[in-house]
Amino acid sequence: MNILLKSAKIVCPENKDLHLKKRDILIKKGVIEKIGATVDAPSNIKVVEKENLHVSLGWFDSSVSFGEPGFEERETIANGLFTAGKSGFTDIVLNPNTHPVPDTSSDVVFLKERGQGKATKLYPLGTLTKNAEGIDLAELFDMRNAGAVAFFDFKKQISNPNLLKIALLYAQNFDGLVYSFPQDGDIKGKGVANEGEISTKLGLKGIPALSEELQIARDLYILEYTGGKLHIPTISSAGSVKLIAEAKKKGLDVSCSVAVHNLFFSDETLVGFDTHFKVSPPLRTKSDCKALIKGLKNGTIDFVTSDHIPMDIEHKRVEFDNAKNGSLGLESAFGSLNTIFELDETISLLTKGRERYQIDSPKLEEGAKACLTLFNPEGEYVFETNDVLSTSKNSMFVGATLKGKVYGIIHNDLSTL
Known part of the structure; x- marks a missing residue:
């Protein structure tokens, strides 16, 4: 070419x-x-x-979902990578929310092979546990050797604290990166929206910020005990920013990300009961949005992501309580960030993050x-x-x-x- x-x-x-x-x-x-x-x-x-x-260095996105295998009607890998490329992303980390989930080295090899020959390069995540059931660790070392860049039971909490402890200890043997989704399922309960004035007015069951912050606090205590590398994806509250800032001051090897939509929208958008705004973690208050933006600017939050999740219409055109979580984000990522930040900041946010996954950073020379x-x-x-x-x-x-x-x-x- x-x-x-x-x-x-x-x-x-x-x-x-x-x-x-x-x-x-x-x-x-x-x-x-x-x-x-x-x-x-x-x-x-x-x-x-x-x-x-x-022109800038190629952009990087650490949280992208497609559908293949198992949910090709939502998105194939081929069209997903085409969409990523047209949206400006040269490298994406692929979430393990497929059917079956990638919990073996052969699954990771399949994903990498399906991504070959495209302008955008695909880096797969493997699940942390077998079948992403949160019981037994998956084949982390074998998946790492096959090309998995980190390990994540997608959007699922690690309920058993001892499991996280063992995972962090074990992954240190090969410098592996462990994810922990920041949400306590017992406190979340059947919540569907941020707990606050808006959810109360709308009659929607609330998800308090406490569900996120309590999980993060627990995980950070475990990380302080074990050592290792922990990534907390898509935080959404001001309290979470504060907890992670304190952990970094202690020298803990923790990183975190935030979804673009949690910067751009607040829970006020839920007034119309539009299920496109139903995401996990939920959209929170305007003050949370401001704290997240500040966290990106001062480096507490390591990088921003589109948190791109294709979802078929059958799972969105239903009552708000019954709709599945998720929104597309690749196509709108640049345009939305560019309304919030100055251009230099926007490009810096879109190009950073590779080093956390031990992906070589490109050069413009x-x-x-x-x-x-x-x-x-x-x-x-x-x-x-x-x-x-x-x-x-x-x-x-x-x-x-x-x-x-x-x-x-x-x-x-x-x-x-």
């Missing part, structure tokens, strides 16, 4: 010589051959000229393999259903005003432009 990007404004704070400079970028056979003020186009090369073209995202950061627009590229259409961002458009990616000697 040979491409010449013309007059691309480079957004790369790591490279002070190129940051915010307009340059031509010549890419040959997937490698950045030349970066210059003016680069003449060789023969037989694709020249890319776009309105207000900006001559001689490096091309791992680039192309976009226009300007221009507001209303996100519509026809902006959704996923097979499922369950996006809570439909109707929201976003800022900026993604053109595509160049990665793995392939392009989605």
Whole structure:
């Protein structure tokens, strides 16, 4: 693949010589051959000229769900990776919420093979326990050797504290990363929305922030005892930010993420009982949103994720109590973040996180393999259903005003432009 990007404004704070400079970028056979003020186009090369073209290092998303195997009607791996690429993501971590779940090395190999030959690279998670049932540890070491980057019983709490203790101790033998979903199921009960004024007015059963914070506090105590590497995905409350900040001050090896929708929306959006806004953890208050944004800015929260979860219409077009959790997020991730943060901050958030999974970070320099995202950061627009590229259409961002458009990616000697 040979491409010449013309007059691309480079957004790369790591490279002070190129940051915010307009340059031509010549890419040959997937490698950045030349970066210059003016680069003449060789023969037989694709020249890319776009309105207000900006380019950055390829974006990374640590929480993406598809459907294959088992739920292909929601999303296949092929179309999911195409959607990720068109949304600007060169690398994604795939959640283990399939049927069957990936709890053996052969399952991980299957997922990696299904992701071969695409512009966006897929990094699978394996489950922490067999069948994600929370009883016995799965084949963690074998899955790690097969390519699993971490271990997670998707959106399920680890009820047994001793299981988490053993997992953290065992995973240290191969520098493995253990996930723990921050929700105490007994306190959550049958809750479907954030416990507060809005849920009370609407008559919806509440999920108190305590259910998240109590689980996190327990897990951090266990981590302090065992050592090891713990990741807490998609936190949602101000109290959680405070707990993790205190743990990091102690020197604990803990990381966390937040979903874009928990920054962009509050529980006030539930007034219409729209099931697209039913997610786990739930949308919380505006003050929680502010605390999460502050946590990202000061580094307490390590990275942001789309928490992309395709869900078929049969599980969304029902009563709020009965609807399944989840919203699409890949297609709207950049446009929503770009309305909250300055451009440099947005790109920093979208490019960080790989090191936690021991994934090599790309470079934007001559001689490096091309791992680039192309976009226009300007221009507001209303996100519509026809902006959704996923097979499922369950996006809570439909109707929201976003800022900026993604053109595509160049990665793995392939392009989605």
